[in-house]
Amino acid sequence: MNNTMLHIQQSRQKRKRRYIAITSLLACIALLLCGTMLMLGNTIYPVRDVVRVLLGHDVDGANFAIGTIRLPRMLAGAFAGFAFGVGGYVFQTMLRNPLANPNVIGITAGSSAAAVFCIVVLQASNTVISIASVVGGLATVLIIYVLAKGASFSIGRLILIGIGIQAMLNAFISYLMLLANTHDIPTALRWLSGSLNGMKLESTYPLIIAVIIMTPLLLYFSKRLSMLELGEQAATSLGVDTNRTRIVLIVGAVIILALATATTGPIAFVAFLAGPIAQRLVGSDFSNVLPAGLIGIILVLAADLIGQFAFSVRYPVGVITGIIGAPYLIYLLIRINRKGDL
Amino acid sequence: MGDVQVTKRQIILPKHFWKVAILLSLLLLVTIAASFIFGSRTISMAGLMDGLFHPDVTSHEASVIRQRIVRTIFSLLCGAALGVAGALMQAVTRNPIADPSILGVNTGASLFVVCGIAFFNISTANEYIWLAIAGAFITAIFVFTIGSLGASGATPLKLVLAGAATSAILSSLVTAIMIPRTNVMDEFRFWQVGSVGSGSWDNILLFLPFLIVGIVIALLTAPALNALALGDEVATGLGVNTVTIRLFAAVGAVLLCGAATALAGPIGFIGLLATHVVRLVIGPDIRFILPLSALTGAIILTIADVCGRLLGSPGELEVGILTAFIGAPILILITMKAKMRAL
Amino acid sequence: MKDTHTLEAVGLTAGYDNKTILQNVNLSIPANKISIIIGANGCGKSTLLKTMSRLMKPTSGQALLDGKSIHTMPPKKLARVLGLLPQSPIVPEGITVADLVGRGRFPHQTLLKGWSKQDYEAVAEALDMMNIAEFADRSIDELSGGQRQRVWIAMALAQQTDILFLDEPTTYLDITYQIEILDLLMELNEKHGTTIVMVLHDINLSARYAHHLFAVKNGQLVAEGAPSDIVNEQLIEDIFSLKCRVMNDPVSNTPLILPIGKFHQ
Numbered sequence: 031m032n033n034t035m036l037h038i039q040q041s042r043q044k045r046k047r048r049y050i051a052i053t054s055l056l057a058c059i060a061l062l063l064c065g066t067m068l069m070l071g072n073t074i075y076p077v078r079d080v081v082r083v084l085l086g087h088d089v090d091g092a093n094f095a096i097g098t099i100r101l102p103r104m105l106a107g108a109f110a111g112f113a114f115g116v117g118g119y120v121f122q123t124m125l126r127n128p129l130a131n132p133n134v135i136g137i138t139a140g141s142s143a144a145a146v147f148c149i150v151v152l153q154a155s156n157t158v159i160s161i162a163s164v165v166g167g168l169a170t171v172l173i174i175y176v177l178a179k180g181a182s183f184s185i186g187r188l189i190l191i192g193i194g195i196q197a198m199l200n201a202f203i204s205y206l207m208l209l210a211n212t213h214d215i216p217t218a219l220r221w222l223s224g225s226l227n228g229m230k231l232e233s234t235y236p237l238i239i240a241v242i243i244m245t246p247l248l249l250y251f252s253k254r255l256s257m258l259e260l261g262e263q264a265a266t267s268l269g270v271d272t273n274r275t276r277i278v279l280i281v282g283a284v285i286i287l288a289l290a291t292a293t294t295g296p297i298a299f300v301a302f303l304a305g306p307i308a309q310r311l312v313g314s315d316f317s318n319v320l321p322a323g324l325i326g327i328i329l330v331l332a333a334d335l336i337g338q339f340a341f342s343v344r345y346p347v348g349v350i351t352g353i354i355g356a357p358y359l360i361y362l363l364i365r366i367n368r369k370g371d372l
Numbered sequence: 373m374g375d376v377q378v379t380k381r382q383i384i385l386p387k388h389f390w391k392v393a394i395l396l397s398l399l400l401l402v403t404i405a406a407s408f409i410f411g412s413r414t415i416s417m418a419g420l421m422d423g424l425f426h427p428d429v430t431s432h433e434a435s436v437i438r439q440r441i442v443r444t445i446f447s448l449l450c451g452a453a454l455g456v457a458g459a460l461m462q463a464v465t466r467n468p469i470a471d472p473s474i475l476g477v478n479t480g481a482s483l484f485v486v487c488g489i490a491f492f493n494i495s496t497a498n499e500y501i502w503l504a505i506a507g508a509f510i511t512a513i514f515v516f517t518i519g520s521l522g523a524s525g526a527t528p529l530k531l532v533l534a535g536a537a538t539s540a541i542l543s544s545l546v547t548a549i550m551i552p553r554t555n556v557m558d559e560f561r562f563w564q565v566g567s568v569g570s571g572s573w574d575n576i577l578l579f580l581p582f583l584i585v586g587i588v589i590a591l592l593t594a595p596a597l598n599a600l601a602l603g604d605e606v607a608t609g610l611g612v613n614t615v616t617i618r619l620f621a622a623v624g625a626v627l628l629c630g631a632a633t634a635l636a637g638p639i640g641f642i643g644l645l646a647t648h649v650v651r652l653v654i655g656p657d658i659r660f661i662l663p664l665s666a667l668t669g670a671i672i673l674t675i676a677d678v679c680g681r682l683l684g685s686p687g688e689l690e691v692g693i694l695t696a697f698i699g700a701p702i703l704i705l706i707t708m709k710a711k712m713r714a715l
Numbered sequence: 716m717k718d719t720h721t722l723e724a725v726g727l728t729a730g731y732d733n734k735t736i737l738q739n740v741n742l743s744i745p746a747n748k749i750s751i752i753i754g755a756n757g758c759g760k761s762t763l764l765k766t767m768s769r770l771m772k773p774t775s776g777q778a779l780l781d782g783k784s785i786h787t788m789p790p791k792k793l794a795r796v797l798g799l800l801p802q803s804p805i806v807p808e809g810i811t812v813a814d815l816v817g818r819g820r821f822p823h824q825t826l827l828k829g830w831s832k833q834d835y836e837a838v839a840e841a842l843d844m845m846n847i848a849e850f851a852d853r854s855i856d857e858l859s860g861g862q863r864q865r866v867w868i869a870m871a872l873a874q875q876t877d878i879l880f881l882d883e884p885t886t887y888l889d890i891t892y893q894i895e896i897l898d899l900l901m902e903l904n905e906k907h908g909t910t911i912v913m914v915l916h917d918i919n920l921s922a923r924y925a926h927h928l929f930a931v932k933n934g935q936l937v938a939e940g941a942p943s944d945i946v947n948e949q950l951i952e953d954i955f956s957l958k959c960r961v962m963n964d965p966v967s968n969t970p971l972i973l974p975i976g977k978f979h980q
Binding site: 129134177186187189190191193194195197198200201202204205208223298299341342343345346349352353355356357359360363364366367368369 | 469518519521522528529530532533534536537538540541543544545547548551552640641684687689690692693694696697699700701703704707708
């Protein structure tokens with residue numbers, strides 16, 4: 031065993047320990063926020079009451095507040111945050127560009143438009159809404175991809191086309207709102223930038239099931255994903271079946287993204303922020319699927335807590351993530367432009 | 373060699389200039405007629421005549437027509453302003469996709485107007501205009517600065533992304549300011565969707581000075597903008613002060629789109645659409661693009677408004693929604709045609 | 716020493732869209748040798764390299780590894796025998812050199828397990844061979860162009876394939892680094908018997924470092940053989956449309972091309 035080998039073995043193990051430590055820390059913070067979501071509200075309940083309600087005991091008054099109002103809100107926020115974080119990370123890594131995320135290229139807008147259409151025009155059931163949002167998301171990906179492919183594929187073209195498609199989809203959503211005579215801002219906000227208000231437990235089920243099924247699949251493919259990050263040619267020569275891998279990753283990521291969107295609306299910027307933050311914290315040496323998901327949870331829940339309690343008025347979560355996220359996007363743009371990568 | 377100068381600049385009209393101009397004028401007449409006749413209420417010929425030529429007749433039809441006349445004039449002026457603003461912005465940024473909405477300038481105007489309503493109790497269109505122009509101007513400079521960082525300058529991709537990011541943060545702020553203030557929400561909501569239905573003689577009179585100043589600036593800067601199209605270095609070599617010209621033309625563009633936005637709300641893609649169509653037909657000379665772009669913008673916005681009235685009947689479909697719907701595909705089309713290095 | 720494999724092109728035809736770039740190429744890559752493909756820009760040399768290494772599908776014909784078509788083999792199995800360094804690989808941000816080189820171990824790993832002892836050995840060996848062990852913990856963004864290129868080659872080395880393809884490995888590098896990289900590849904070939912196939916722009920360096928040259932023109936193979944056997948004034952004029960003189964390179968005893976231009980006859 032020579033020196034180099036000893037050295038890289040030690041430092042890689044050090045990096046791995048760091049990765050595990052940070053990921054665990056993120057998980058703890060996420061759990062803490064989940065607990066806080068259940069405790070805080072008009073009445074603040076102690077941990078003991080929250081646990082008892084969750085275990086099915088009767089606690090005076092707390093059952094309704096925690097079980098019916100706060101639990102669905104927390105579950106929707108946590109699972110949607112995870113889905114946006116993971117889905118965003120998958121797209122950013124696969125397309126090798128933090129700007130190529132589901133928010134910017136219009137995938138979440140596609141799901142959102144399909145969901146709104148089902149609600150407003152068809153007055154459809156939850157199941158239909160879920161399916162439609164997945165179909166809407168996949169169709170958007172397909173359209174963008176076909177249009178971007180053209181003569182020579184480039185990420186820049188894909189992003190521009192995505193932005194164009196998104197402008198149309200948002201106009202379509204506004205039109206649907208008009209049809210439904212829902213000129214009220216809360217509803218409009220939900221479908222344009224995301225909100226957790228008035229969440230019901232049963233409407234979170236499709237999202238929860240999808241996340242539980244898709245996360246292992248995406249984790250299993252995460253090693254191939256990090257090969258794709260090296261570019262099409264390098265990945266192929268390392269023995270990755272790039273087309274199959276891409277299809278699995280896209281379908282998996284779009285399913286969770288679409289269901290998250292159908293549940294909470296496209297919560298602004300979470301899919302964009304989670305991946306780059308994860309990379310800042312743990313580097314790119316290991317797969318960042320889990321850290322990105324956890325950061326997604328933290329972002330959504332923290333933003334929702336801020337929106338609910340930090341001001342005299344309640345703000346929907348998407349407004350808060352929008353205000354936090356957009357400056358970061360601008361910062362990232364400045365950095366990318368300076369480097370001259372675009 | 374030194375005494376060879378281009379002293380007399382002969383204006384050579386583009387090949388199809390007159391044909392296009394006549395065609396557009398005819399189209400304009402048809403548009404105006406359509407805008408008078410169509411709407412949630414169809415008007416009889418007699419009613420139309422009453423409304424147009426007999427100011428003393430006070431039938432319901434006549435008053436509907438009189439409203440439509442105001443609305444039509446207003447939408448023509450807004451469309452023309454947006455068309456010219458788009459052409460100017462594209463020339464200033466040397467970029468085929470510059471448009472007030474894509475660059476986030478509309479949202480900048482929105483934020484300032486909302487702040488005015490919320491914090492300074494501003495409620496007259498007179499005051500909106502200055503706020504909207506200030507907001508538009510600051511946003512335009514901000515977006516352009518970010519988009520042009522780096523070695524390759526302001527590429528379409530960089531500008532669009534900078535605009536989208538800026539729009540996102542500004543609209544979050546708009547919402548944040550509005551949510552706690554229901555009264556602001558009501559006032560703003562009407563404005564926000566982008567509609568020319570708010571047109572009145574007062575608004576038109578208010579708008580005219582801005583339109584005239586903007587167009588004069590556009591025409592004055594046009595020859596220099598043509599030089600700018602060849603690149604900053606060449607333009608400097610031709611004796612153009614690129615910084616001054618850029619600033620001057622940008623002021624013109626912002627006056628136009630800021631005033632239009634203040635009065636009609638954010639209406640997207642008109643500048644992109646109009647300028648692109650015109651350039652496609654008559655070529656790159658900005659001196660000819662400007663007037664035709666104004667005509668085309670006026671026509672597109674008015675037709676979109678008529679369609680909105682018909683589609684949204686019995687209410688109306690806001691014109692901002694429609695223009696986004698027809699404008700976005702143009703953005704995609706330009707993107708698909710563009711060479712990669714140009715992105 | 717590495718295993719000896721046969722790698723052949725049989726009637727290989729390939730292109731983009733409707734444009735045929737490679738036409739009916741038949742060749743056999745000499746095992747355990749360095750082969751260099753030369754030719755003018757756009758002649759199809761890169762396409763040849765890509766079709767021979769599974770990056771591009773041929774429109775007709777086959778690339779055969781030990782008699783089997785590489786396009787129907789399981790991709791991971793092929794990747795254990797044949798590696799390729801693309802012309803412009805993409806650098807993921809924030810990754811350390813050791814872990815990037817370790818990604819070359821992908822075809823040898825199962826999907827769920829971490830690194831094995833062999834993985835560490837292969838990465839260490841590759842880093843040592845490319846003299847970049849000192850950068851192992853550094854982020855790749857901090858390295859210079861020449862250093863980065865060595866990292867990429869190290870990644871291809873860590874793949875431990877018997878055959879290694881390189882698409883213009885010296886482009887954009889200073890002459891010092893060019894020689895350094897080519898020396899390292901030669902060393903790899905001599906030490907391990909790795910079969911190396913690459914595209915190079917510089918004919919003189921190609922003549923120096925190749926055991927075997929393939930000259931390509933308009934998508935067809937026009938000549939092949941040892942540099943001293945095939946490189947002459949006629950061949951250069953034929954493939955580059957350039958008049959030249961050929962002399963003996965006093966340093967390496969290989970053919971040296973001196974181009975003739977309008978002002979230097």
